[in-house]
Amino acid sequence: MSILIAILVLGGMCLFFGALLGYAAVKFKVEGDPLVEQLDALLPQTQCGQCGYPGCKPYAQAIANGEAINKCAPGGEDTIKKIANLMGVDVQPLDESHAQDNTPKVAFIIEEDCIGCTKCIQACPVDAIIGAAKQMHTIIADECTGCDLCVAPCPVDCIKMIPIAQTTHNWQWDLNRINVKTIDADDYSNKQSNNVKTNTTEEVNV
Amino acid sequence: MVDYLLLLVGTVLVNNFVLVKFLGLCPFMGVSSRTETAIGMSFATTFVMTIASLLSYLVNNYILAPLGLDYLMTMAFILVIAVVVQFTEMVVHKTSANLYRTLGIFLPLITTNCAVLGVALLNIYQQHNFFESIIYGFGAALGFSLVLIMFSAMREKLASADVPMPFKGPAIALITAGLMSLAFMGFTGLIKLQ
Numbered sequence: 001m002s003i004l005i006a007i008l009v010l011g012g013m014c015l016f017f018g019a020l021l022g023y024a025a026v027k028f029k030v031e032g033d034p035l036v037e038q039l040d041a042l043l044p045q046t047q048c049g050q051c052g053y054p055g056c057k058p059y060a061q062a063i064a065n066g067e068a069i070n071k072c073a074p075g076g077e078d079t080i081k082k083i084a085n086l087m088g089v090d091v092q093p094l095d096e097s098h099a100q101d102n103t104p105k106v107a108f109i110i111e112e113d114c115i116g117c118t119k120c121i122q123a124c125p126v127d128a129i130i131g132a133a134k135q136m137h138t139i140i141a142d143e144c145t146g147c148d149l150c151v152a153p154c155p156v157d158c159i160k161m162i163p164i165a166q167t168t169h170n171w172q173w174d175l176n177r178i179n180v181k182t183i184d185a186d187d188y189s190n191k192q193s194n195n196v197k198t199n200t201t202e203e204v205n206v
Numbered sequence: 207m208v209d210y211l212l213l214l215v216g217t218v219l220v221n222n223f224v225l226v227k228f229l230g231l232c233p234f235m236g237v238s239s240r241t242e243t244a245i246g247m248s249f250a251t252t253f254v255m256t257i258a259s260l261l262s263y264l265v266n267n268y269i270l271a272p273l274g275l276d277y278l279m280t281m282a283f284i285l286v287i288a289v290v291v292q293f294t295e296m297v298v299h300k301t302s303a304n305l306y307r308t309l310g311i312f313l314p315l316i317t318t319n320c321a322v323l324g325v326a327l328l329n330i331y332q333q334h335n336f337f338e339s340i341i342y343g344f345g346a347a348l349g350f351s352l353v354l355i356m357f358s359a360m361r362e363k364l365a366s367a368d369v370p371m372p373f374k375g376p377a378i379a380l381i382t383a384g385l386m387s388l389a390f391m392g393f394t395g396l397i398k399l400q
Contacts, residue, residue, distance in 0.1 A: 006275050013269070013282065017289040028296040035303040064307075088242065088304065 035064045035086075042082045044075045047125035048147030055125065063087070070094050074145070105146035105161040107139050113158035120150035120159060210341050215396070217345030223321045224353045225383075225390040230321030234354055235379065237312050239365075244358035246305040247312060248351030250298060252344070254290050254316050255325055259343025261286045262326035263336060283326045284317075291317045321350060357386060 039060035046056070051071035053059040063069055069083045070092040077094065084091040107128075109120075116134040128144040131137025151159050164170065223229045230251075237247040262283045270276055295313050299306045306313065316322060325346045329339040360382055369378050 002274070005273055006278055009269060009273060009275060010278060010282065010285075013265070013285060017285065021289060021292055024293050024296050028300040030299055030303075033303065035307065038303075086304070088308065 033061075033064060036060045038086055039063050039083060042075075042079060042086065043072060044079065046074045046145045046147055048074055048145060049125065049149055050074070050147065068092070074147070104164045105148075106141050106144045106164055107146065107148075107150055107159055108141075108162050109137055109139055110158040110160070111136050111138060113156050115156055117155060119153040119155065123149045123153045125149060210337065213338060214341050214345040214348075217342055218349040218352065219390070219393040220396055222349040222353060222390050222393075223324065223346045224350055225387040227321075227324070228387075229324045230319050230350055232315065233312055233319060234350075234357065234383070235376070237309070238354055238358040238361050238379075240308075241355065241358045241362055243305075243308045244354050246298075246302070246309055248347075248354055250294055250309065250313060251316055251319065251322075251354075252347035252351055254287070254294050255322050255347035255350070256340060256344045258283075258287045258290045258322055259325045259329055259339050259346075260336075261290065263329055263334070263339040266330055267336075279327070279330065280323075283323055287322050287326070288317050321346060353386065353390075357383065360386075 036057070037060075040057050043056040043060055049055065050073045051059045051062075053062055059067070059072065063083065069087065069089065070080050072079050072083075073094065080094065081091050109129075114131075114136045116131060116136060118131065118133050118137070120137060121129045121131060125147065126143055126145055128140045129137050129150065130140065146161065148161060151161065217223075221227060224231065224234050233247060233251070238244050265282055265286055266276075266279060270278055270282060291314060294316070295306075298309070298313060325343045329342055332342075334342055361379055364378055364382065373381065
């Protein structure tokens, strides 16, 4: 009899706690992995695949699972610093195999060589190549992020990466760095954050 | 009131669970290599210990004792502790994904932290009442946190110190823990109970 009571008591406690945990599991359900979301927000979203992953989100996932943080070439040192901060690890220099000159480039199709195979269109992560089968393709220079991904699939090697020439139109004056204005101490912090914002937009536009 | 205060100070310093009773050494050595992680672990353990000692008191006094099922104490307490730990794990996962990742396996392992079960059982053996149980659990957790955070701070310093080759790594950590334990023995004469 006492054994029956013991079993009933323990079973009842287990049921009660189980129900409690079940309720908590619903209540505290984690939508996706918040760490991956945060990492994804830090990455430059060029979807270039230079890190060896098919895009920024998969790389964010990989970092969350312990992949090295120094593989994002377009993000450069800034991104590595931010990721290191978020993950609580040390800042590392950009991976050797990915280290490259960071001059902005744009893909260019040598149009007379193009056979219209559409392979580069499939490779382009940002849909910056227009053209159809057996038709000559061309690149929308404004959309191109310079990620190199279309170069390898081209069977006739008619795509080359050309550095963006510095012209009077896209010359960066970096006026923000020549800070000669005297400003109020109160406004200073506001101005500072505004400056940072304009700076980044200009860099993206290049 | 004074009794409660004495109990708290006594549990934190004089009868420190880690350095005097030698309970809960696994997270003490495992999670102490970085201070931030140690602080996170301290919060999680404090929460678990306090709630677990409260719940185990209730379970013992209102379910087990009236039915004469005292022999089920250990099993019932482990059940209670496991539930509280699981609940804490869910909350930590929801609130701080980063902490959840750094604590890793040590978070669910609070279940097997002998200090937690130790508090629950000692509460019964020392016949603490409801409030004493809570204070005893909280004090034990506070002592654990204090020692864990101090130890992690020391280990961070030790990581960059010029330690002789044979003592590098866990060896010097264990020696440090031993020295800390010696220091805590010094608190023994702090409170004189009649």
